[in-house]
């Protein structure tokens with residue numbers, strides 16, 4: 001293998017985030033995003049290393065078309081997928097079940113397993129599969145590497161991973177907590193230790209990944225011991241469009257009394273719940289704007305979101321026993337000072353507090369927002385799933401020698 005570049009594809013249900021990274025030095029040669037895939041008003045934004053973003057809007061039918069549009073943009077900068085500099089393509093794959101605990105070079109058996117897991121990641125795995133298949137068509141000679149959201153969570157003890165339901169039934173259908181956003185939880189917990197100037201093995205961290213999808217994890221000495229998402233990315237925190245935790249009997253009630261089908265309830269809980277279900281908006285910026293303008297529905301949605309977040313901070317404090325840091329990350333966690341302030345408010349008894357001035361500062365890097373000499377550090381730690389996927393992809397293709 002001679003190339004030193006890795007293309008990373010992070011395919012979501014309706015978007016693809018991508019980065020082309022030179023692993024010698026870590027330069028990002030291009031970054032971009034295709035969003036609203038499947039709608040008339042899809043949008044592509046492509047930014048080459050020198051700056052000068054290009055944007056266009058128009059229909060992009062599916063992830064196959066999206067990836068071909070990305071390839072065309074890259075080619076326009078002389079960074080086409082035909083480049084001999086390209087060493088591998090790294091793909092975020094959301095559900096890897098229990099089988100994939102490490103980044104994995106994709107072959108037919110790996111594709112078949114990702115496909116088999118579609119019922120437990122219906123919004124994500126189909127997009128991930130299309131991304132891999134299209135990338136294979138464009139560069140059949142290159143290793144395609146899958147990096148799984150579930151991998152970091154495979155260290156969870158059975159006491160955290162098992163649901164309290166009949167063991168035979170659970171095992172027959174592989175029902176258990178898998179957890180997601182693992183690449184982010186792994187990276188952010190490590191970066192938090194670095195921010196504290198300590199080894200990851202010595203540090204216990206609660207990571208709050210608050211994006212459109214949101215999850216919390218308890219990380220003891222660099223290993224995940226619990227996380228809030230479960231069999232699917234629906235459990236846990238209140239999210240942009242997903243309900244998170246609720247009594248499972250809500251589902252039977254909606255079936256029997258509300259006469260809704262399983263598919264209708266699936267759509268309700270995944271796409272029409274969470275913040276958007278509560279107040280009609282899923283973007284925290286818009287919700288805060290409405291709260292500040294006195295909107296009661298937005299206020300209630302915000303309060304429900306924060307109440308759930310606090311419960312998980314408390315729960316993971318108890319799971320870990322000793323907490324060195326709470327780290328906020330992803331779109332909301334990195335950018336919303338009001339969410340961080342409200343999540344920690346009243347937790348002084350746990351040694352947790354936010355310094356108002358530090359919290360208000362906007363910055364790019366990892367930073368502390370707790371008062372000096374606080375017992376527990378509170379930090380904003382930007383996640384970088386793409387760099388982490390690129391690093392793991394490159395390490396794998398180099399270690400495995402002559403995969404190309």
Ligand SMILES: Nc1ncnc2c1ncn2[C@@H]1O[C@H](COP(=O)(O)OP(=O)(O)O)[C@@H](O)[C@H]1O
Nearest residue numbers: 210211212213282283284285330331332335336
């Ligand atoms: N400046 C901001 N203030 C508050 N929230 C923000 C800001 N920027 C982005 N967000 C929130 O971040 C979310 C997207 O987060 P992101 O981590 O990119 O999610 P995903 O990867 O799931 O698409 C948006 O829906 C919005 O709620």
Ligand SMILES: CC(=O)OP(=O)(O)O
Nearest residue numbers: 012180181212213233
């Ligand atoms: C697993 C998951 O919820 O991912 P995302 O936040 O990208 O939707």
Ligand SMILES: [Mg+2]
Nearest residue numbers: 211212213330
């Ligand atoms: Mg995300």
